[in-house]
Amino acid sequence: MGRPEYPVTSANQGLYRLALWLRQARHEAGLTNAELAARTPFNASTLQRATSGDRVPRLPVVEAYARGCGVSAADARRMWRHARWIEHRALRPYGKSAPLPKLISDAADLLAAVRELYYKSGAMPLREMEVRAGHGRLPHTTVHRVLNGTTMFEFGQLVAFLEVCEVSEKEQKDWQTAWMRAWRHRGMYAPASGPDRQMYYARELERLNEVRESVDSWRRVRPPQRPPSMAHSLQAAWERAVAHHGLGEYLHERSIEARGFHRDSVLLWVPDDETGRDFHARAAGMLRDALRRESHESVRFFLFVREEDGDRAVERFLPGPEVGSAA
Incomplete structure (x- = not known):
């Protein structure tokens, strides 16, 4: 008890x-x-x-x-x-509220709204956001700079950020339109034509080169990056193992999806049929061996089935002969 x-x-x-x-x-x-x-x-x-x-x-x-x-x-x-x-x-009881996406007019508004959305979405660790977004879509360093107000998302990065924050498709369109307004606003103060316009862009080019030189200098002297987290390392090893054994098409055909990586565990979603046992019989052993060769000695696979319960999806644990224990 x-x-x-x-x-x-x-x-x-x-x-x-x-x-x-x-x-x-x-x-x-x-x-x-x-x-x-x-x-x-x-x-x-x-x-x-x-x-x-x-x-x-x-x-x-x-x-x-x-x-x-x-x-x-x-x-x-x-x-x-x-x-x-x-x-x-x-x-932070006295923080100022950010404008709604439909009311965003410039970069400052957009950055404030992104920062508020980040906290309303739970303020999860930036490296975890990077993992959930998918490889290369949302670098945690970029999110850090955006939250500090020193840069803006590129369009694809904004979309990935909204997906991780689980913003609805309807609201995502408002955010995307706001992003375009903010980027257009950055060029509002350029002269329309003539010598003044040429001088303006010459100054902007000079300023851009100075920024590039500063960044290059920082990159030369910056300390080494921290090693990747266990979840990052396991996800990368999983992707290499799937590619090495040519299992990508096999997993895709059976709608097997791996999205959860936690230290020594891989969470997979499978259809509600014989796929679970079939996965263990045909693919689990090969993948485990490949992961072990990359120092992931005790990897465990957890299988789940998605079920529709009214208007929501419920994920049910699928026990199997090897689930929850190392082979």
Whole structure:
């Protein structure tokens, strides 16, 4: 018998609702923390702390908790984002609100709105945003500079940022239009024609060259980059292993999708049929061997099935002969 759970007490109402919702999901699934841990990449202590109400847990823990209980990870993310936003507003109660996307007129407005969206979306670690966006789409260094107000997103980077923040398609169009207005506004002060226009662009070119020289100088003397996180390393090794064994078409044909990478665990989504056993029989061994050769010695695969529950998708854990343990 596990330790009794203490009542949830938190001044953060978003965190309070999240913790109760997760506890209820586990109780309805009839799982102990230890049994739930066998379905996730996290141990029982981490899962128990996630529902204590002491602090907002990390998003991967919340998502894994929900999937292990067979409830909607999307609902869990929405509640987690709300809890993080309340936490942020409590620390900065007098911050100025940013304009809505439809009211953005220049770069300053856009940067302020992006910063507010980042915090409303949970302010997840920048490296995690980079992983969720997909390789190369949203460099964490670029997001850091945008949040500090020193640069603007390129169009593709803005789209990736909005996707990670789970902005609806309708709202994304408003953001994209706002981005175009902000970039047009940058050239409003150029003279229309004549010698003044030529002098203006000559000064802009000179200023751009100075910036480039400063950046090149900084790159020559900057300290070495930190090593990639375990999740980044595992994702890159997975992609190389799939390519090495020519399994890309196999995974695509069976709609097997790998999106969750947590230290020594790969989370995969499969159709609700024999695909899970087929994956283990034909591909899991090859992929494990390839990952082990790249120092990922104890990789575990967790399979989930997406199911429609009314107007929302629920991810159900799919137990298998090798799921949750190293081969």
